[in-house]
Amino acid sequence: MWTSNYITSATTAGAEDQKDVLKRLLKNQEDIGNAVKPVYGEEAGNQLTALLKEHIVIAGDIVQAAKAGNKAKLDQLNKAWYKNADDIAAFLSKANPNLKNEQLKELLYKHLEMVADDLSASMKKDWGARIVSIDDGMSHIIMMADTISTAVVKQFPEKFKK
Template sequence: MWTSNYITSATTAGTEDQKQVLARLLKNQEDIGNAVKPVYGEEAGNKLTSLLKEHIVIAGKIVDAAKSGNAALVNQLNKEWYRNADEIAAFLSGANPYLKNEDLKNLLYMHLKLVTNDLTSSLAKDWNARIVSIDKGVTHIILMADTISEAVVKQFQDKFNK
């Protein structure tokens, strides 16, 4: 939700809440990192937060570059975004034997594609396509959350079967 709100704030003329929405979106990344600390520890939670914040910062730069029409910069930043997704997948699969690196990459790459579709539709003012992108994005992020949550519960059955 906050990702899509950020895209709206960043691409709609006259929207003044872009910085506040970005701050809230970055807080989500802290919340996710904090959520894994009870099972993976402080260091792992902080590392995940760092990787996820990098994901958001790169996305914000992509939004700005796309809005200004700088295709070369968008392409460069997309490479960084996918590299970051690879790092997130490697981190999560390294922490949990029930999460396979390639499966996570596929999930993360689809997430990037859906966020890109949201941005592209917004910039084109194709509101029907944007609605489809957002709906698919919500469904997909729930799938990602369920996949990761199920693996965490499987790995730490003793902490969740009380």
């Protein structure tokens, strides 16, 4: 939700909330990192936060490059974004044997495609396509969260007993 809100703010001329929305979006990455600390530890939580913040910073740079029509910069940033997705997948699969690196990369790549679809629809002012991309993106991110949380519970069942 915050990613889509940022795209709206960043692609809307004169949006006053762009910095505030970005700050909230980055806070979300801290929240995710903090959520894994009870099971994976402080260092792992901080590492995940750093990887996720990198993901957001690159996404913000992609939005700016797209707005500027800078295809060369956009291509360079997309490569960095997919490399970051690879790093996130490697981190998560190393931390949890129930998460396979290739499966995570597939999920993360699909997420990147959906964010790109949201941005593209926004840039074209194709609001119908944007609504579809946001709906699809929300469903996908929930499925990703379910996949990861199921693997964590499977890895640490004693931490999730009632």
